Amino acid sequence: MATYVLIPGAAGTPWHWHLVEAALRDRGHHVIVVDLPNDDDSAGLLEYADAVVDAVGARGRDGGGVVLVAHSFAGFTAPLVCERVRVDRLVLVTAMVPATGETPADWWTNTGYEQARRERDAHDEGRAPDETGLFYGDVPAVLAAAALGRQRRQSGTPFEEPWPLTSWPDVPTTFLLCREDRFFPAPFMRRVVQERLGITADEIDGGHYVLLSRPQELAARLEGYAP
Incomplete structure (x- = not known):
């Protein structure tokens, strides 16, 4: 039995992981x-890491088998946790990959994100998706509406803080890319992962919120990553 620690992305809440949580518990x-603390303007990246460490508690100090799973913006938080918790594997699910000294606000320009978005829009004949299509395009409509309603206000505080690590943590790392992601287009993320982590991303069908559109498939992938 492994211990999975699931970290939401920007504006995300534990609810956004609830289907994957149930699938992993069933296994x-x-x-x-x-x-x-997404809506706390006094909380930055270190406070986000504190929240994860506090949630893990003694399991991260005394036991093994911890699989840390970060979605989207949580890619900036999860590596900080690996410095303080015994993590057997770090899994980034369509997540941001930071560089030393980089703020999340600068990540978009540094990675060439806007060019990737323009290429995506050109492929879609210039029709940029709305918020629902961008994040929840492959999620059933009722579930997508519930997800939008449960989003929390996201403070800008952590986006202005430089990522403090001088190198990626010495923890086995897997990146799971979503092939139909409209927010982080697949060609863009393949390049970023190769350039910044020096690995080839694993891939899964689905969009940015694959945790809602394909929870059983995602849970199976996560189970396969356990030590």
């Missing part, structure tokens, strides 16, 4: 879903 695993 016999222990699951911790972190509630981040």
